[in-house]
Amino acid sequence: xxxxxxxxxxxxxxxxxxxxxxxxxxxxxxxxxxxxxxxxxxxxxxxxxxxxxxxxxxxxxxxxxxxxxxxxxxxxxxxxxxxxxxxxxxxxxxxxxxxxxxxxxxxxxxxxxxxxxxxxxxxxxxxxxxxxxxxxxxxxxxxxxxxxxxxxxxxxxxxxxxxxxxxxxxxxxxxxxxxxxxxxxxxxxxxxxxxxxxxxxxxxxxx
Numbered sequence: 066x067x068x069x070x071x072x073x074x075x076x077x078x079x080x081x082x083x084x085x086x087x088x089x090x091x092x093x094x095x096x097x098x099x100x101x102x103x104x105x106x107x108x109x110x111x112x113x114x115x116x117x118x119x120x121x122x123x124x125x126x127x128x129x130x131x132x133x134x135x136x137x138x139x140x141x142x143x144x145x146x147x148x149x150x151x152x153x154x155x156x157x158x159x160x161x162x163x164x165x166x167x168x169x170x171x172x173x174x175x176x177x178x179x180x181x182x183x184x185x186x187x188x189x190x191x192x193x194x195x196x197x198x199x200x201x202x203x204x205x206x207x208x209x210x211x212x213x214x215x216x217x218x219x220x221x222x223x224x225x226x227x228x229x230x231x232x233x234x235x236x237x238x239x240x241x242x243x244x245x246x247x248x249x250x251x252x253x254x255x256x257x258x259x260x261x262x263x264x265x266x267x268x269x270x271x272x
Contacts, residue, residue: 066090066091066128066129066257066258067090067091067092067093067126067127067128067129068085068090068091068092068093068127068128068129068130068131068257069092069093069094069095069123069124069127069129069130069131069159070082070085070092070093070094070095070130070131070132070133071094071095071114071120071123071130071131071132071133071134071142071146071150072132072133072134072135072142072165073092073094073095073096073103073107073133074094074096074097074098074101074103075133075134075136076136076222076224076246077133077165077222077246077249077250078133078134080246080247080249080250081131081133081249081250081253081254082094082103082104082107083104083250084250084251084254085131085254086104086105086106086107087104088254090254091106092104092106092107092108093107093108093109093110093123093124093127094107094108094109094110094123095109095110095112095113095114095119095120095123096109096110096111096112097111097112097113098111099111110122110123114134114142114146114149114150115141115142115145115146115149116149117149117152117153120146120149120150120152120153121153121156121157123153124150124153124154124157124159125157126157127157127159128159128161129159129161129162129163129257130150130154130159130161130162130163131162131163131253131254131257132146132147132150132162132163132164132165133165133253134146134147135166135198135199135202137191137192137195140192140194140195140198141198143166143195143198143199143201143202144198144199144201144202144205145198147164147202147205148205150162151205151209151212154212155211155212160211160212160213161212161213161214161257161260162212162213162214162215163214163215163216163217163253163256163257164202164206164214164215164216164217165216165217165218165219165249165253166199166202166203166216166217166218166219167188167199167218167219167220168181168184168218168219168220168236168238168242168268169181169184169185169188169189169196169199170199170200170202170203170216170218170266171200171203172203172207172216172218172266174235175235176235176236176237176238178237178238178239179239180237180238180239180240180241180242181237181238181239183239183240184220184238184239184240202216203216203266206264206266209264210264213260213263213264214263214264215256215261215262215263215264215265215266215267216265216266217233217249217252217253217256217262217266217267217269218266218267218268218269219244219249219268219269219270220238220239220242220243220244220268220270221242221243221244222243222244222245222246222249223243223244223245223246224245224246225245225246225247225248225271226245226247227245227247227248227250227251228245228247228248228271230248230271230272231244231248231251231252231269231270231271231272232269232270232272233252233262233267233268233269234267234268235267235268236268236269236270238268238270242270243270243271244269244270244271245271248269248271249269252269
């Protein structure tokens with residue numbers, strides 16, 4: 066599959082990029098620098114997701130998109146960057162995209178258990194702007210009925226290999242919930258390939 070990837074140099078994105086190349090996908094990744102260590106065969110587009118032209122070059126000719134954008138210090142890429150990506154996909158005729166974001170983004174049917182409420186409160190206190198960007202993205206996707214999107218929502222992400230013990234769905238999350246970078250990379254790539262969870266925002270964790 067010809068994949069466009071955004072955030073491929075990040076803590077989660079780098080393992081996902083490596084797994085995509087390992088699985089034999091033809092990958093083009095948007096990165097801010099050409100000096101990144103990327104797997105052999107990955108086509109790097111140098112630029113920023115806030116630049117619509119760079120985004121358009123990245124998705125051109127691709128079949129699907131994976132985005133792991135949106136660290137604590139990069140709030141604008143969460144919603145403004147995503148808006149550029151979705152616009153470029155529409156121009157190119159691409160319909161499939163998988164996002165990664167935190168499970169604190171509310172979606173209908175979410176459990177409101179004590180652990181989830183606690184984490185939501187901590188995140189909002191730590192960075193209100195980050196939360197506002199996340200929630201704008203959530204609302205943007207819920208209003209998007211012309212694209213086959215999936216938002217994979219995560220708890221704390223820890224560096225680690227694939228464990229083969231991953232849950233995905235409507236989960237009761239809390240402070241002890243976590244996922245390894247290896248498990249998350251697999252969940253993102255599996256979501257692209259298997260077509261499950263269309264226009265949905267499943268939670269995922271390692272167990």
